[in-house]
Amino acid sequence: MSDTNENGMSHYLTFQLGNEVFAAHVKSILKILEMQKITEVPRSPAYMKGLINLRGNVLPVIDARLKFGMAATGYTEKTCILVLNIAIDQETIEVGAIVDAVMDVMEFPDNAIKPSPSLGSKYKSDFIEGVMKVDERFIMVLNMDSVFSTEEIIDLKEVI
Amino acid sequence: MKWNNLKIKYKLALGFGAIIVILIIIGGISIVEFTKIERDSGSISEQYLPGVIISNKLERNTFRISSLLNSFALGKKQADLKEAKKYLLELENYLDNLALAKNQLEENLAKTIITSKSTLKEYRALMDEMAGESIQLESNRAVMDEAAESFVDNCFDYLKGQESLLAYQIDSRKAKREVLERITLANNILDIGNFIRINNFKNQSDNNFSNQEEFNNRFAEIDQLLILLEKTDSDPDNRFYLTNIRVSTAAYHQAMDDYINSYKRLQHGNKQAHETGSRLVSIYSTLAENSVAESAGFVAYSISKIKDSLNILIIGLILSIIFSALLGWQIARSISRPLKKGVAFAREIAEGNLEATLEIDRNDEMGELVETLNAMKAKLHNTISSIQAAVQHIADASAQMSQTSQSISQGSTEQASSAEEISAAMEEMSASISQNTANAQRTESIAAQATGKMKSGNANVMDLTAAIKEIAEKITIIGDIAYQTNILSLNASVEAARAGEYGRGFAVVADEVKKLAERSQVAATEIDKVSGSGVNLAEESRQLFITIVPQIEDTLKLVQEITASSLEQSSGAGQVNDSIQQFNQVIQQNAAAAQEMATNAEELATQAEYLTEMTNFFKTGNRTQTGHKKESYFAKKKSKELYSGKNSLQIKSTQKPGVDLRMGSDRLDNDFEKY
Numbered sequence: 001m002s003d004t005n006e007n008g009m010s011h012y013l014t015f016q017l018g019n020e021v022f023a024a025h026v027k028s029i030l031k032i033l034e035m036q037k038i039t040e041v042p043r044s045p046a047y048m049k050g051l052i053n054l055r056g057n058v059l060p061v062i063d064a065r066l067k068f069g070m071a072a073t074g075y076t077e078k079t080c081i082l083v084l085n086i087a088i089d090q091e092t093i094e095v096g097a098i099v100d101a102v103m104d105v106m107e108f109p110d111n112a113i114k115p116s117p118s119l120g121s122k123y124k125s126d127f128i129e130g131v132m133k134v135d136e137r138f139i140m141v142l143n144m145d146s147v148f149s150t151e152e153i154i155d156l157k158e159v160i
Numbered sequence: 161m162k163w164n165n166l167k168i169k170y171k172l173a174l175g176f177g178a179i180i181v182i183l184i185i186i187g188g189i190s191i192v193e194f195t196k197i198e199r200d201s202g203s204i205s206e207q208y209l210p211g212v213i214i215s216n217k218l219e220r221n222t223f224r225i226s227s228l229l230n231s232f233a234l235g236k237k238q239a240d241l242k243e244a245k246k247y248l249l250e251l252e253n254y255l256d257n258l259a260l261a262k263n264q265l266e267e268n269l270a271k272t273i274i275t276s277k278s279t280l281k282e283y284r285a286l287m288d289e290m291a292g293e294s295i296q297l298e299s300n301r302a303v304m305d306e307a308a309e310s311f312v313d314n315c316f317d318y319l320k321g322q323e324s325l326l327a328y329q330i331d332s333r334k335a336k337r338e339v340l341e342r343i344t345l346a347n348n349i350l351d352i353g354n355f356i357r358i359n360n361f362k363n364q365s366d367n368n369f370s371n372q373e374e375f376n377n378r379f380a381e382i383d384q385l386l387i388l389l390e391k392t393d394s395d396p397d398n399r400f401y402l403t404n405i406r407v408s409t410a411a412y413h414q415a416m417d418d419y420i421n422s423y424k425r426l427q428h429g430n431k432q433a434h435e436t437g438s439r440l441v442s443i444y445s446t447l448a449e450n451s452v453a454e455s456a457g458f459v460a461y462s463i464s465k466i467k468d469s470l471n472i473l474i475i476g477l478i479l480s481i482i483f484s485a486l487l488g489w490q491i492a493r494s495i496s497r498p499l500k501k502g503v504a505f506a507r508e509i510a511e512g513n514l515e516a517t518l519e520i521d522r523n524d525e526m527g528e529l530v531e532t533l534n535a536m537k538a539k540l541h542n543t544i545s546s547i548q549a550a551v552q553h554i555a556d557a558s559a560q561m562s563q564t565s566q567s568i569s570q571g572s573t574e575q576a577s578s579a580e581e582i583s584a585a586m587e588e589m590s591a592s593i594s595q596n597t598a599n600a601q602r603t604e605s606i607a608a609q610a611t612g613k614m615k616s617g618n619a620n621v622m623d624l625t626a627a628i629k630e631i632a633e634k635i636t637i638i639g640d641i642a643y644q645t646n647i648l649s650l651n652a653s654v655e656a657a658r659a660g661e662y663g664r665g666f667a668v669v670a671d672e673v674k675k676l677a678e679r680s681q682v683a684a685t686e687i688d689k690v691s692g693s694g695v696n697l698a699e700e701s702r703q704l705f706i707t708i709v710p711q712i713e714d715t716l717k718l719v720q721e722i723t724a725s726s727l728e729q730s731s732g733a734g735q736v737n738d739s740i741q742q743f744n745q746v747i748q749q750n751a752a753a754a755q756e757m758a759t760n761a762e763e764l765a766t767q768a769e770y771l772t773e774m775t776n777f778f779k780t781g782n783r784t785q786t787g788h789k790k791e792s793y794f795a796k797k798k799s800k801e802l803y804s805g806k807n808s809l810q811i812k813s814t815q816k817p818g819v820d821l822r823m824g825s826d827r828l829d830n831d832f833e834k835y
Contacts, residue, residue, distance in 0.1 A: 011657030013650070026657040032650050080647065104674075105653035105667075 008110050014103040014139060015082065017065055018073075021103065021139045023132065024082070028144040030094065031083040032102050035075055045155070052096060054083065060156050061096035067147070076100070084144050088153055095148070095156060108132060113141050165523035168495060175487035179480050186476030193469035197462045204455050211269050211451030214258065218276065219444040221251045226437035229287065233430035234367055236294050245287065252280055272447045276440055283436045290429040297422040301364075304415035308357050311408035315350045318401035322346060338392055345392075349385050349405065352378050353412075360416060367427075369420045379413045498526040502533060512777045514541040544778045551771045558764040565754035565761070572751040579740045579747070586740070590733040597726035600719055607716035614712055618705035625698035632691040635684050642680035649674035 012023040013032075031054075038050040038061055047066035052059050061081060066072055078101040086093050113130040127146035132139045148156070166174070228244035231237070255273050322343045329335040356378050363369050386406050393399065498520050508516035514537060520530045652670035656663030 011654075013654055026654050029654050029658075032647055032654065034644070034647060077643070102647065102650055105650060105657055105670075107657075 009107050010110055011105055011107050012139075012141065013082070013105050015080075015099040016101040016103060017068065017099055018070055021137060022099075023106070023139045023141045024084075024144050025141075026105065028084050028086060029082060030085050033081040033083060033096070035077075035079040035081060035098070048155075049098060052081070054094075054096075057094075059083065059094055059096045061098060062156075064097045064099050067097070073100075086148060086153070087145050088148070093153060093156065106134075165527070167524040168491065168526070171491055171494065171524070175484070175491065178487070179484055182476060182480045182483065186473055186480075189472050189476075190469050193465055193472075197465050197469075200458050200462050200465075204458050209451070209455065212448050212455070214269065215272070215444040215448035215451065217254070218251065219441055219448065221247055221254075222437050222440040222444065225251070225283075226434055226441070229290070229430060229433045229437070232294070233290065233426060236297070238294075241287065241291055241294075248280065248284060248287065252277070255280070268450055269447060272443055276443050279436060279440050279443065283433060283440070286429055286433040286436060290426060290433060293422060293426040293429055297419065297426055300415060300419040300422045304360075304412065304419050307408060307412035307415040308353070311353055311405065311412045312350070314401060314404040314408050315346060315353065318398060318405060319343060319346045319350070321398055321401060342389055342392055345385050345389050349382050349389075352382050352385075353409070356412075356416075369423060372420055375413075375416060379409065382409050494524075495526070498522065498530065502526075502529060505533060505537075509537060509540070513779045514544060515779050540778075541780055544775055545780050548772070548775045548780065551768045551775060554771075555765055555768040558761040558768065561761040561764070562758050565757040568754040568757075569751050572747045572754070575747045576744055579744045583737055583740050586733050586737045590730060593726055593729045593733060597723060597730065600723040600726055604716060604719040604723055607712060607719050611709065611712045611716055614705065614709045618702065618709060621698055621702045621705055625695060625702060628691050628694040628698055632688060632695065635687045635691060639681060639684040639688065642677045642684055645677035646674060646681065649677055 011026040013026055013029050014021055014023045016022075033052075033054075036052060038052055040050040041048060041060075044050075047062050049061045049063050052061055063072065075098075079098060080102045081096045081098055082102070084095045084097055086095055112132050114132070115130045127143050129141045129143045132141060225244045225247045228240045228247065232240035232244065255277055258269075258273055259277070322339055326335060326339045326343060329339060356375055359371065359375070363371065383406075386402060386409070390399065390402055393402065501518060501520060505516055505518040516537070518530050518534055518537075520526065522530070649670045652673065653667055656667035656670055659666070
């Protein structure tokens with residue numbers, strides 16, 4: 001992590017998917033939006049929910065639950081869209097990700113993140129940086145730049 | 161099925177049917193027979209009569225031909241022969257025509273035609289022969305006439321010579337006797353010749369040549385005389401004359417023989433023809449006889465047939481008459497006998513003997529009638545028996561009735577006193593009912609007030625519920641605002657974190673904002689929860705009001721009903737009082753009625769006795785005995801009558817207090833009395 005401050009601390013945004021709590025570094029978070037109407041795009045992957053208008057720009061939106069292989073559920077009043085800024089191959093792209101709820105912005109020391117090979121095959125391990133233990137709960141820290149493969153990014157760009 | 165069991169209509173139908181069948185059979189046979197006779201008569205006219213007619217015609221023609229031939233044979237007129245031939249031809253043609261229609265001819269007739277045709281041929285041949293013979297005869301006669309002439313001439317020539325010789329001798333007075341003798345001889349010869357000729361003509365005209373022998377003798381005489389002359393005369397000239405005379409005499413004799421023979425042949429031919437004709441006639445007459453005989457046979461056959469038919473008709477008619485008479489008698493008997501029995505039975509019943517019986521074992525209409533009559537009798541028997549029993553019962557009952565009417569009188573007295581007690585009780589009841597009515601009316605006004613208050617309370621609770629619901633809605637908006645504020649603070653935190661060291665102060669503010677938002681959220685949630693339970697409570701209260709209001713309204717209604725009922729009870733009590741007075745009156749009437757009933761019971765007993773006498777007219781086997789009963793009954797009745805009379809007096813004495821009670825009764829009673 002390059003964006004650590006001088007105290008060796010980093011800010012993470014925590015959010016919920018099902019019963020699990022995930023954390024993402026604030027550098028890849030641009031904005032948090034309330035759930036709104038999504039325009040569907042035909043012949044797109046299942047996790048690709050469609051497009052929304054973000055201050056005059058077109059923003060593709062994906063369902064994080066589907067992307068991470070979790071079962072789909074209906075949206076609640078707590079459902080939010082995270083506007084992500086993903087850097088890949090010297091390119092940045094903005095993507096909306098639907099999460100069940102946004103919880104907090106927290107500051108952790110970098111060394112609090114423990115690598116966790118024992119997570120098994122439930123999640124794609126290359127976009128999980130590690131796991132943190134907070135108040136007897138485990139929070140999975142995600143590397144948002146690795147969540148999408150190159151092909152998926154190309155797909156997303158084509159959608160735009 | 162037995163004859164007796166047949167229904168009369170079937171009997172009649174069977175009888176008449178049988179007669180009709182017999183008549184049809186007789187009629188059919190007669191028709192068949194008469195048709196046969198008609199056909200046979202036809203065959204007589206078609207077959208046998210033609211035979212007779214034809215044979216008659218043939219016979220007639222044959223007779224005609226035969227007679228013509230006869231006349232021809234006698235008169236030698238060719239015209240007769242010609243006519244005979246004409247008839248023969250006609251006959252032959254007729255037969256040919258018949259033969260052409262051979263197929264239609266009767267066998268006998270056809271055979272006759274064939275034989276008669278061959279006979280006719282013979283006939284024709286004979287006629288031809290006769291014709292030839294007649295021509296021969298004519299020529300023979302001519303020859304004979306010529307020979308006779310030459311004989312006479314020769315005789316005269318000789319005589320002339322002798323006479324001239326004699327004259328000469330006389331003149332010369334040398335008359336010789338022998339010349340005179342010769343003249344005499346010659347004259348004799350001439351005389352014999354003339355005699356023969358005259359007789360010959362005579363025979364011709366008589367058609368009798370039986371004296372031919374005489375002629376031969378005469379010619380022999382001529383010959384002897386010539387011989388004498390020849391002896392006496394030697395003169396050559398005379399001898400020449402004599403020779404001539406001899407020759408002509410011989411010729412004459414010869415010609416005469418020929419003529420006679422020819423004549424005989426003709427007669428023979430005629431005879432044969434006559435025989436042939438007779439044969440034909442016999443053939444035809446046989447045919448005619450046969451035809452007539454066969455016709456007669458057919459006529460006899462027809463007559464016998466007619467006789468047979470007539471016999472069948474007569475026998476059939478006699479049979480049907482006998483059958484009809486028997487049937488009629490049988491049917492009449494079958495109707496009249498049971499009718500007689502039925503009449504006797506009905507007469508017995510009319511005389512009242514219901515034990516009479518009618519026994520006829522039949523299944524026809526009579527059987528039904530008998531059955532019905534018996535049923536009627538049984539019914540009558542039952543009815544009379546029942547009446548008799550009933551009369552008994554009536555007699556018993558009238559006695560009981562007397563007794564009962566007495567007890568009714570007694571009961572009436574008790575009833576009157578009871579009615580008085582009831583009247584007093586009713587007065588008390590009336591007072592308590594009035595109290596009830598007043599209480600009920602008060603309860604009613606209280607219940608009405610309570611209902612009004614409950615209704616306004618209910619409206620208030622409803623308003624309260626609406627207000628609490630509105631608060632809950634407003635609180636939701638506050639919750640939403642808190643949530644949005646939370647998201648805004650998170651966005652701010654993210655921005656602050658992204659700004660790094662420069663955003664640290666801003667991060668603190670954002671954190672505070674977040675905390676405020678969370679507190680607002682918690683408060684809103686709690687208010688929401690509290691207002692939710694408030695709404696529930698208000699709702700429950702409202703439900704309670706909703707259930708209570710109708711209950712109170714029901715109560716009000718019930719109280720109103722109680723009030724109305726109390727009023728009705730009050731008037732009812734009055735009516736009951738009135739009714740009791742009426743009741744009392746009725747009791748008096750009952751007592752009077754009981755007395756009347758006792759009188760009626762006596763009348764009833766008298767009537768029952770009369771009825772018993774009436775029904776005893778019918779003999780039913782269970783005769784009613786009312787005599788001794790009647791006496792005991794009347795004995796009872798008399799005592800009863802006295803008893804009931806006393807009772808009625810008793811009732812009258814008890815009536816007075818009942819009337820007084822009525823006088824003291826209230827307004828309602830007076831109203832009731834008007835009715």
